[in-house]
Amino acid sequence: MGLKLFNTLSRSVQDFSPLAPPRVGMYCCGPTVYDFAHVGNWRTFVFADLVRRWLEFNQFKVIHVMNITDVEDKIIRAVRETRTSLRNFTGPFEAGFFTDMQTLNCRQPHETPRATERIPDIISLIEKLLERGIAYKAPDASVYFSIEKYRACGCHYGQLLKLNFDEMRSAGRVKSDDYAKESIADFALWKARAPEDGEVFWPSPFGEGRPGWHIECSAMSMKILGASFDLHLGGEDLIFPHHEDEIAQSEAATGRPFVKYWLHAAHLLVEGKKMSKSLGNFFTLRDLLAKGFTGREIRCALLQAHYRESFNFTFDGLQAVRAALARIDECLAKLREISGPPYRGAVGAPDGFTHSALQRFTGSLDDDLNISAAWGEVFKWIAELNRRIAENSLTAPDAAMALTAWQKIDSVLGIGTRPDTDIPSEIVSLLDARQAARKARDFKRSDAIRDELKANGWAIEDTPKGPKLKKI
Numbered sequence: 001m002g003l004k005l006f007n008t009l010s011r012s013v014q015d016f017s018p019l020a021p022p023r024v025g026m027y028c029c030g031p032t033v034y035d036f037a038h039v040g041n042w043r044t045f046v047f048a049d050l051v052r053r054w055l056e057f058n059q060f061k062v063i064h065v066m067n068i069t070d071v072e073d074k075i076i077r078a079v080r081e082t083r084t085s086l087r088n089f090t091g092p093f094e095a096g097f098f099t100d101m102q103t104l105n106c107r108q109p110h111e112t113p114r115a116t117e118r119i120p121d122i123i124s125l126i127e128k129l130l131e132r133g134i135a136y137k138a139p140d141a142s143v144y145f146s147i148e149k150y151r152a153c154g155c156h157y158g159q160l161l162k163l164n165f166d167e168m169r170s171a172g173r174v175k176s177d178d179y180a181k182e183s184i185a186d187f188a189l190w191k192a193r194a195p196e197d198g199e200v201f202w203p204s205p206f207g208e209g210r211p212g213w214h215i216e217c218s219a220m221s222m223k224i225l226g227a228s229f230d231l232h233l234g235g236e237d238l239i240f241p242h243h244e245d246e247i248a249q250s251e252a253a254t255g256r257p258f259v260k261y262w263l264h265a266a267h268l269l270v271e272g273k274k275m276s277k278s279l280g281n282f283f284t285l286r287d288l289l290a291k292g293f294t295g296r297e298i299r300c301a302l303l304q305a306h307y308r309e310s311f312n313f314t315f316d317g318l319q320a321v322r323a324a325l326a327r328i329d330e331c332l333a334k335l336r337e338i339s340g341p342p343y344r345g346a347v348g349a350p351d352g353f354t355h356s357a358l359q360r361f362t363g364s365l366d367d368d369l370n371i372s373a374a375w376g377e378v379f380k381w382i383a384e385l386n387r388r389i390a391e392n393s394l395t396a397p398d399a400a401m402a403l404t405a406w407q408k409i410d411s412v413l414g415i416g417t418r419p420d421t422d423i424p425s426e427i428v429s430l431l432d433a434r435q436a437a438r439k440a441r442d443f444k445r446s447d448a449i450r451d452e453l454k455a456n457g458w459a460i461e462d463t464p465k466g467p468k469l470k471k472i
């Protein structure tokens with residue numbers, strides 16, 4: 001059984017079959033750097049990391065692209081109010097985003113283009129749309145995308161969600177755009193320079209101004225991944241109009257299908273309510289760290305529910321995650337004790353129950369990334385390991401195999417081990433070298449290695465079950 005994913009485009013679960021395997025082009029809408037990302041944003045980014053890790057676990061060569069939106073209305077307003085430059089204002093939030101990403105142990109995207117550095121790509125995409133008569137310059141000197149012209153070419157606007165076009169117009173569903181437009185559904189591709197923009201503008205063949213938000217993603221994703229690519233991810237709040245507009249702009253310009261699979265993470269509630277600053281339930285990652293939670297705990301909490309289910313993030317839930325992680329850590333510590341060194345990289349087939357636990361774990365993730373079922377399999381396996389440890393029936397090779405299986409599982413979950421018990425691989429190698437020296441009765445060398453370990457901050461305790469490393 002291969003990977004199946006729910007594609008928002010077809011509203012169904014489909015077999016995942018990339019355009020040019022093993023390569024997988026994957027684009028995830030990135031942060032708008034006018035503030036630190038909040039826990040709701042992080043649900044989407046951790047989900048994107050899970051998708052990436054699962055594809056890499058399955059030997060796909062993922063090219064992960066995530067844009068940085070570093071120019072838009074809120075940023076420009078803040079630049080004006082704080083009397084700083086665009087870059088001075090966005091720089092700290094952008095750096096903070098990447099630090100947070102590391103704290104949550106997300107794999108770094110291969111490319112993270114900034115909108116402000118891709119203006120030529122954006123301009124050439126808008127030019128194509130103007131040439132094809134689908135974009136137009138309005139009396140306010142801004143350039144808009146005409147939904148009417150697009151539809152008149154036989155193109156389908158409303159691929160990701162069913163739109164009743166007349167109703168949508170009368171309901172004014174895209175009124176969030178402040179700029180004048182020919183019809184209510186048209187959206188800005190290039191916003192003409194306004195006095196309040198200050199120094200934030202670029203020259204273009206259609207006049208000074210700056211790009212709209214939607215066109216940024218189309219331009220950057222296609223420039224890096226090609227006109228058609230495999231996966232586009234984002235939060236479900238981006239389905240309309242942002243992603244629908246990305247499809248319209250891209251397919252109008254290239255005449256080719258833009259993205260094969262669209263994946264959307266459902267929204268996140270905090271303590272049962274929509275997150276808002278006025279309710280006091282609005283948390284950035286930094287707020288949660290300041291409350292004493294670790295990145296590992298927060299990552300694990302964000303990975304509890306299936307991505308298509310809305311998730312209720314609570315402090316009770318975080319405490320439960322802390323307890324669950326402690327159960328895993330305890331079991332891993334016992335496994336290390338039983339297996340003895342070297343407890344990394346044991347080779348060979350895992351014994352029956354570990355093998356089938358691994359199979360059920362991978363089967364759950366292949367089933368539209370059913371992470372909650374996958375966790376269920378992990379904890380069933382941990383319980384079985386604990387049972388065997390308690391009755392002394394787990395052999396050293398079994399324990400070593402179980403640790404190897406955990407490494408595989410954790411390459412997907414990305415929760416690692418408790419920081420204070422994580423032994424660097426060079427220290428493990430030194431310990432192995434010392435064991436080899438002792439076996440060869442080369443006590444001079446084994447003592448020298450013991451001193452070296454000590455100099456690195458690790459003490460060896462020789463126990464009947466073999467040597468144990470302790471942080472000094």
Ligand SMILES: [Zn+2]
Pocket residue numbers: 028029030217242
């Ligand atoms: Zn986007």
